[in-house]
Amino acid sequence: xxxxxxxxxVAALWTEPCLAAKVRRLHRVVVGAYDEALRPRGLTVAQLDxxxxxxxxxxxxxxxxxxxxxxxxxxxxxxxxxxxxRRGLVAGGDRPGSHLTVTAEGRRLAEDAADAWLATQxxxxxxxxxxxxxxxxxxxxxVTTHDEEG
Amino acid sequence: xxxxxxxxxVAALWTEPCLAAKVRRLHRVVVGAYDEALRPRGLTVAQLDxxxxxxxxxxxxxxxxxxxxxxxxxxxxxxxxxxxxRRGLVAGGDRPGSHLTVTAEGRRLAEDAADAWLATQxxxxxxxxxxxxxxxxxxxxxVTTHDEEG
DNA sequence: CGGCGGGTGTTGTACATACAACAAACCTAG
DNA sequence: CTAGGTTTGTTGTATGTACAACACCCGCCG
Numbered sequence: 001x002x003x004x005x006x007x008x009x010v011a012a013l014w015t016e017p018c019l020a021a022k023v024r025r026l027h028r029v030v031v032g033a034y035d036e037a038l039r040p041r042g043l044t045v046a047q048l049d050x051x052x053x054x055x056x057x058x059x060x061x062x063x064x065x066x067x068x069x070x071x072x073x074x075x076x077x078x079x080x081x082x083x084x085x086r087r088g089l090v091a092g093g094d095r096p097g098s099h100l101t102v103t104a105e106g107r108r109l110a111e112d113a114a115d116a117w118l119a120t121q122x123x124x125x126x127x128x129x130x131x132x133x134x135x136x137x138x139x140x141x142x143v144t145t146h147d148e149e150g
Numbered sequence: 151x152x153x154x155x156x157x158x159x160v161a162a163l164w165t166e167p168c169l170a171a172k173v174r175r176l177h178r179v180v181v182g183a184y185d186e187a188l189r190p191r192g193l194t195v196a197q198l199d200x201x202x203x204x205x206x207x208x209x210x211x212x213x214x215x216x217x218x219x220x221x222x223x224x225x226x227x228x229x230x231x232x233x234x235x236r237r238g239l240v241a242g243g244d245r246p247g248s249h250l251t252v253t254a255e256g257r258r259l260a261e262d263a264a265d266a267w268l269a270t271q272x273x274x275x276x277x278x279x280x281x282x283x284x285x286x287x288x289x290x291x292x293v294t295t296h297d298e299e300g
Numbered sequence: 301c302g303g304c305g306g307g308t309g310t311t312g313t314a315c316a317t318a319c320a321a322c323a324a325a326c327c328t329a330g
Numbered sequence: 331c332t333a334g335g336t337t338t339g340t341t342g343t344a345t346g347t348a349c350a351a352c353a354c355c356c357g358c359c360g
Contacts (some may be wrong), residue, residue: 013261013267014202016271018202019271019275019283020195020274021195022290023286024181025220025221026176026177026286027174027176028222028316031173031346045170046346047345048168049170055164063309064307071175071178072346072347073347073348075348076347079345081309093309095309096308097308097355110163111163118163121169128289134285135284135289136173138285139176139278139282142279143175143176143179178347182348185348194315194316213338213339223318223319224338225317225319225320225340229341232340233315244340246326246338248339
């Protein structure tokens with residue numbers, strides 16, 4: 001008993017594939033691959049991304065700066081940082097004006113995870129292909145806001 | 151006090167931008183736009199996507215089929231369906247072999263949300279550009295598994 | 301110097317997501 | 331028809347994400 005017939009009216013409202021659905025699928029597959037590879041190291045790709053962003057930043061960052069740079073809600077970052085602080089991987093940034101620091105333990109863990117990250121990066125790059133990587137860069141350019149500020 | 155100097159060793163492990171970080175940013179921006187537009191209608195884009203997928207499917211689906219098609223974990227889909235069932239928007243699919251149905255109320259809500267969805271779809275398409283849409287399609291092709299089955 | 305408005309970090313709530321584990325239903329070999 | 335492996339849907343737990351609301355701090359303006 002197919003339902004195509006009785007839902008033609010609704011189907012007409014859904015004439016093209018939802019862009020958000022595509023982005024969600026891409027997210028599930030790619031982030032899932034990284035998280036699986038990093039799991040034995042005790043990190044998610046979101047956590048490693050935060051550590052690496054802090055470690056390679058060219059200036060000291062407060063949570064609000066980081067949230068703006070990553071186009072992420074302040075409250076989301078706050079929870080993520082709370083998890084990292086609880087494990088002693090980052091410190092600071094816990095009151096207005098205070099900047100974030102990666103602890104020695106945080107740096108060690110990031111180093112430990114680097115090879116798993118790189119392997120997944122290579123595998124994902126191969127899956128997406130050279131044109132896929134260019135496609136992703138294009139999308140990121142279209143979606144990135146540039147909130148310049150002192 | 152910049153931290154570039156003391157972290158050069160770690161920075162060397164992070165020579166290229168993380169692909170997962172890019173995908174996560176894309177996800178935050180795009181899905182966030184859809185969710186914001188749909189919020190007044192009482193739906194998220196994940197929920198609307200499920201409703202529309204069921205309404206336009208060419209065959210009856212059980213949760214496991216849907217999860218495979220969407221490359222989504224069974225348990226994730228189970229929670230999403232539970233929310234929709236609690237609101238009386240879908241029915242069925244609650245035991246092995248049973249297929250999913252969108253209720254009249256579910257259909258009504260999907261219809262109500264269609265204009266907000268379309269407006270966001272148009273706005274997002276403009277933000278990404280024609281080449282951006284092609285880029286997203288390419289990425290989806292590279293990432294989509296095809297689990298053929300009877 | 302004092303107020304006060306905006307920025308900051310957190311917390312309550314809710315949703316999307318996944319892994320592990322489970323009981324129950326299904327299906328096929330015998 | 332039965333037995334045993336497989337599939338299925340759910341639930342416990344954990345993370346990532348965002349909105350609203352909050353208390354707090356800081357800097358500026360009078």
